[in-house]
Amino acid sequence: MSVAAVTAMGQGLQSCEVCGLLSRPARGEAEGRCPRCDEELSFRKPDSLQRTWACLIGAAICYIPANVLPVLTTTTAAGAESDTILQGVVLLWSPTGWPLSLIVLFASIMIPSAKILALGYLLLSIQRGSIENNDQRTRLYRMVEFIGRWSMVDVFVDTFTAALIQLQPLMSVEPGPGLFFFAAVVVLTMLAVESFDPRLIWDSVSSREVRHA
C-alpha cells in the first residue's frame, strides 16, 4: 500500500464494538469502558486467536462423529435402519428430489467443512504475518459469517422428520447420536466466527509500515 493507513489503534484510539463510538483511554490506562454504552473496550478482541482456535479445533473434532454416527434411525416392520448425514443426502436423491438433496449436501457437508478450512486459513495467515490479499481475506471472513447459520438446516430437517413420522407400529423415526455432534459443529464454528477479530488481518500491514518508516 502506497499511502500509510491510519488506524484507530495506531492513534491510540479504541472503537466500541457495541455502539461504534471512538474514544481515547484515560491517561495511564491501557483499556477502559465506553463512555456511551458502558462496554469494556480493548484495541482488539481479547485473546481472539486462542479463542477462535479453541472453538475451531473443537468443531473439527466433532466433525468426525457428526459424519460417521447416524443422525436418524427409522424403525419399520422390517426392522431398524440408521442413516448418517451423507446417507440422508443419497436417500433424497431422486429424479424429482435432487434439488433438495443438493441443498442438504451443500448446507450439511460443504458449508461446515468450508467454514473450518476458511477459518483455519485465516488464523494461520494472521499468525504468519501475511500482508497479501487483505481485502479478499476480509471478504472471506464476511462470507463465513454470513453463510454459517445455514448449516443448521440439517438439524431442523431431522428434528421435524423425527417429530412427524410417528406412525407406530407401522413406521417411526428417532434422532440418532450424530445429531448432537453435528449441532455442536455448527454452534462451535459460529462461536469461532464471533470470537475472530478481522482487524488482525490488517494489523501486519500497519506494523510493517511502522518498521519501514
Place this chain on the structure above:
Amino acid sequence: MHDRSDLCSYIEVYNQPLADASLVACPHCDLLQRLPELERGASARCTRCDKELWRRREDPLNRTLALTLAAAVLYVVANSVPMLGIAAVGHQASTTVIGGAEHLWENGQQIVAVIVLFTAVLAPALQIGFMLAIVLAAHRECPPRWVGTLLRHHPRVRTWSMIEVMLLGVLVALIKIADYATVIPGVALFSLGALIFLLAGMQASFDVQEVWGRIQWAQGSARRALARDRIVEATP
C-alpha cells in the same frame, strides 16, 4: 450499595470521547475515517475494506415499529397452531415448532432440543421483543440507559435467531416425508414464511446509529450514581 472504592475505580476507567464525533474506525479493518453527512437512504463504506459503516434510513423508528408489531402477531400465531401434519393409512399426526424440540428431548437428545428451542423459538422472540422495546423507548428525545443494554444484546440475539433456516429445514423434511404419507401444511407454516420477510424488513429499516446518537451516556449516569452516594454518606 456499591463499595466506595469500587465505584471510584469504575469511573476512572471510562475512556475520553473525541471532540469530533464524525470520526469512526472501520469495525473490520480499524481504518480511521470521517463519516460524511448522508442523505436518507444513502450509505457510507470503508475506503479500505468496503465494509458498510453506516446506512441512513428513511423514517427508521416508525417503519421499524410497524414491521415489528406485525412480526410479533405472526410470531404468536406461528407458535400456537400446528405447523405440519401427516396422514397415512388411518394414522394422523401433527406438530408445532415447540413439539419438534419436545420430541428430541424425550428421545435422549436434550442438548439438541435446547439448541432447536433457542434458535427457532426463544431467539426470535427476544429479537422481536428487544426491537419493540428499543423502538418504543427511542421515540423519546433522550432514550434511557436500558435501551443501550437491549441494543448491545440485539445483534447477538439476531445471529442466533434462525427462523429462515428452520423453514428451509421444514420444507426439506416435508418433501422427504411426502414419499411415505400425505403432508398437511398448517397455518403456522405460512405464518413463518411471512415472518421471515417481516423480520428481514424490520432489521433493514432500523438505524442503530440513529438511536445511539441520542442515547443517555453511561458516563453521565455513573456520575449521578456517585453524587447520590455522596449524599447518602453526608446524611448518616
